[in-house]
Amino acid sequence: MAKKQLSVGLDRTLSFLSDVRQINNHADLTAAVKRATAMFGVEKILAGFIPKPGTLPSEQLRHVLLSDWPEDWATIYFQRGLLFQDPTIRRVLRMQPTFAWSELRSQPDLGKSESFVMDSARDFSLQSGCTVPLLSLDGRHVGFSFAGSHIDDSPEAKGVMTLIASFAFGRAVELRNNELRAMVRLTARERDTLSWIAAGKTDWEIGVIFGISEKAVAKHVYNIRMKLGAVNRAHAVAEAFRLRLIS
Structure with a gap:
């Protein structure tokens, strides 16, 4: 049996x-x-x-x-x-x-x-x-x-x-x-920002790449963290990779 x-x-x-x-x-x-x-x-x-x-x-x-x-x-x-x-x-x-x-x-x-x-x-x-x-x-x-x-x-x-x-x-x-x-809605600019953060760029460097102020980049980073529930930049990148929002 x-x-x-x-x-x-x-x-x-x-x-x-x-x-x-x-x-x-x-x-x-x-x-x-x-x-x-x-x-x-x-x-x-x-x-x-x-x-x-x-x-x-x-x-x-x-x-x-x-x-x-x-x-x-x-x-x-x-x-x-x-x-x-x-x-x-x-x-x-x-x-x-x-x-x-x-x-x-x-x-x-x-x-x-x-x-x-x-x-x-x-x-x-x-x-x-x-x-x-x-x-x-x-x-x-x-x-x-x-x-x-x-x-x-x-x-x-x-x-x-x-x-x-x-x-x-x-x-x-x-x-x-x-x-x-499906719940996370990142803008194209936010996705690009995440990709540059993952590449090790600072807010100032990302601002130069985008042609915007460092303060504007910081705002994008803040919005990204809020959407991903991340405590810091590194956490945001880790969550983005985990969810396959960036590659």
């Missing part, structure tokens, strides 16, 4: 991998991930970047890429800052291999607050799960969790879930970037 289940899981994985590039929205991607892992007991998924401690709940939510977590639990989890007490997050940050939640309870350093998070999750039908730690190309930690009433956490099942999580995360990031790119 286990071999048959794994075979079906692999078939669904191969189908998922061939179809993932054609998926064009996060809802369909979430549904596809669940179909591909249903044989392992997966009922819910949550995937996202791990925010820094102290990040406000609204900002934490912006780090989520894929989710169909129970809405009431998600509200409690983020509003009460339970993310920063979640033992799965601590393990993700250590970049340990894909792990079952059941492994956490045997850890000698599991704190009371961490036990509370795990016990509370059970009240929302998240009794069992596996989490895949990932790392984005820009060095950010990512947690991709599969949950249900009973998750198959055999090495073979975890291997399939790891593969699916990796491909799903990659596609989710592409979709997020497409959405952000």
Whole structure:
């Protein structure tokens, strides 16, 4: 039975991998991930970047890429800052291999607050799960969790879930970037300004190239930063490259 289940899981994985590039929205991607892992007991998924401690709940939510977590639990989890007490997050940050939640309870350093998070999750039908730690190309930690009433956490099942999580995360990031790119409206002059900043030019040098004042260039840079949500020039360039606004 286990071999048959794994075979079906692999078939669904191969189908998922061939179809993932054609998926064009996060809802369909979430549904596809669940179909591909249903044989392992997966009922819910949550995937996202791990925010820094102290990040406000609204900002934490912006780090989520894929989710169909129970809405009431998600509200409690983020509003009460339970993310920063979640033992799965601590393990993700250590970049340990894909792990079952059941492994956490045997850890000698599991704190009371961490036990509370795990016990509370059970009240929302998240009794069992596996989490895949990932790392984005820009060095950010990512947690991709599969949950249900009973998750198959055999090495073979975890291997399939790891593969699916990796491909799903990659596609989710592409979709997020497409959405952000569609929202950012840079003028032709702003794009040119970004390109010259990326080339190492100062505001004064860019002003000479454009034939405008340094103050006018500074205004363009300010507008660019506001549109990209960047804290400085370097951050603006990094965001522009990430969103493929410049090349």
